[in-house]
Amino acid sequence: MSALDELKGIAGTLTNPSLQEWKSEGRKVIGFLCAYVPEEIIHAAGILPYRVRAVGCDQTSSADVYMSQVNCTFSRSCLEFALEDKYSFLDGLVFVWSCDNLRRVYDILREIRPDTFPLLHFIDVPHKTTDAAIDRFTEELESFKQALEQTYGVEITDDKLKEAISVYNETRSLLRQLYDLRQSKNPPLTGAEALSVVLAGTVIPKQQYNQLLKKLLEELREREGISDYRARLVIAGGGGCDDPEYFQIMEDLGGLIVNDTICFGSRTFMEPVKVDDDPMAALARSYLNRPSCPRMPEKLAERTNSIKEMVEKSQADGVVFQRLRYCDLWGGEQLDITRKMKEANIPLLTLEREYRTSATGQLKTRIQAFLERLEV
């Protein structure tokens, strides 16, 4: 099987053969729910970090007993799966102060399912990047490390952390190479494929993933570039946007996605973690300073500017800003993105969506109209 097919297969399911093999060896898996969790700490504990999604969730009736229709469908879908024991392969679940929806999923699980996971942990993440904020985040990460050590009887040494950082930096570097290929006039893979590739890396051991990425990069060298597209697109926006099928709809209509700023995409690997003597502080500094999402209000202008820069670098024709309904953080971003894209003369399409891709008729109509606009 080609590396691309293997990676796509992994991304499209909740569990995967590598994860099952890992579990069958008696090893632990810890789920986490936001890109602000430094996975390296989990990896250094010899545990597999697993970025939680709710692949295939088609209803949220159990979650809706607790959450309401004003909570985003990503958070409700994840709660649904937790209540339905779909995450029974997880040995722990880690939340951060990401958003109002996810922080309450943590509260609900603590109240009604306190024994589901041996570890249910919450990491406080500052909303600034000052030295004091980095110190505070470092302390939080130390507590997380201690929780892992106590719960699973492991020791996380500085050396193990440095090793983990180096493995992850290799992943980041390989993914950057992959994204670089997408910047060419005739990229060798679609946006939907690229999203699948990135998603696969969030649920399998990183060493294995790095091997697959290397193989993929080799394969892509031989692959014919895509030339039959109508317009090049950059995807901006939200959390909970992890469905390759959604991207596929845009690409089936002739839009080619060549870059993104999403938290299931480029934001996690654009910057390497710079290691120094204190790996925990290095992680805190890097994660706080990496390309941000709107939970970092003071980085607003930087975020919007980075979309403009990306459009230029990728020679994109337009930006699709997608966000989940009831996601406040990304919702507010609309004001700035709309104005600044207009000022920069960059065509923009804003799409509000649900976690699960369904009822695609209207979506197709809007994308079609946008592509026509771009072609004029």
Next chain:
Amino acid sequence: MEERKDIIQSLSDNFAILKGLLEGKSDGVSVFEYLGPYFDKANATQQSGDKLAWINFGVMPELFWAMDMTPIVVDSLTGAISGLGEAMKYIDIAEQHIPDYLCSNNKILLGAALAGDLRLPSIMVHPSHPCDSNMATYPHMAEHFGYPYYLIDMPYFRNERSIEYTARELGNLIPVLEDLTGRKLDFDKLRQVMEYSNQAQEYVLKLNHIRQQVPSPYPSLDMITEYGLLMNMAGTPELVEYLSKKYEWAKGKVDKGEGHLPEEKYRLVWIYGAVTFDMGIFNWLEREYGAVSVSHMNNNWTMNPVEDISTLDGILKGWAQKIENLPMTKECGGPWENYLNAAMALCKDYKADGAIFAGHMACKSNWAIAKMVKDRIQDEAGVPVLNIQLDLFDPRITSAETIKGMLNNFMTTIMENKKGRGSPC
């Protein structure tokens, strides 16, 4: 073309309208006698080109008073706009630019600013608690309109370390304000402001105790509208004057065993929002059912006065502790136990017969725990809870009539409950 207006000026000019809407419905000393002059001052500040700071309900105004700025709590501004029935046009304007599901409180402010009906501030300051909607609006407005912005970053969990961190954040705000105003902070003035603030807080705690008495001498409406006064005017001698008069008046009634109503039949606590677009609902409950609203989460000021006001360090720490425990910041920020414990305490301490969760639809974090809060209160305090889905500022989502219909049904439950138990709680 519709003439543009200046909202703060019009609140100052026409405060009597708002006062008139509620006139005769409160006794003792009126909140509005003090809120009116406050808006006059805010108007005078902006007319003179002096510094007006927008802050939100999570900040507290003392430092701004000490810096000779006029702080205006944007939430009281939007509340006043809503009370005058003018919120909807601004919500509609905002929804052309941001999603409808963001908080209408934020949308009113944005809409009014986009309409050009609000003079922009010299700075906006707000904390990272309690909600995403604030974080998704205030920095964006500052960027859009080009005024300075300061975020008070606050830790998620509250403890000794969080106070230190927040105190540092507050300390870092001082040079920002000094640069903005071109004035150095006068420590003696700050201490004086904190003294007034402490005196006011002493009265607030005593008044909490007063409202816990059966019968409560306090008018429901005053109980909730005081929130605007405390948020904007903490640190001023005027607030101390209002609260001292109010306390003397209320205590006099308690001493005589007099309640606000000739017969207090039921006691209600509001464990979430107030129906801001129709505050008359509080009076309607009194009139229709003899039900006095004795406490409200929005007005749940439980923090102690700042202990050490002799040093800047002491003041900053005390201020940090205070803002961590502000109403709604304390409950809605952080883990859900903060909310549960506060709601439970309101039910128990105020001897409630019923609790109303007037759930603002935009509050994702609160709606996610509404059922759990309700279940726990009903199970552990035996107090029935009504959850209402509404928009506090926008009657188009759930009208006052619909809300009253739900309250009618709820009052029937309370009556039956009370008959069955034979005791208020």
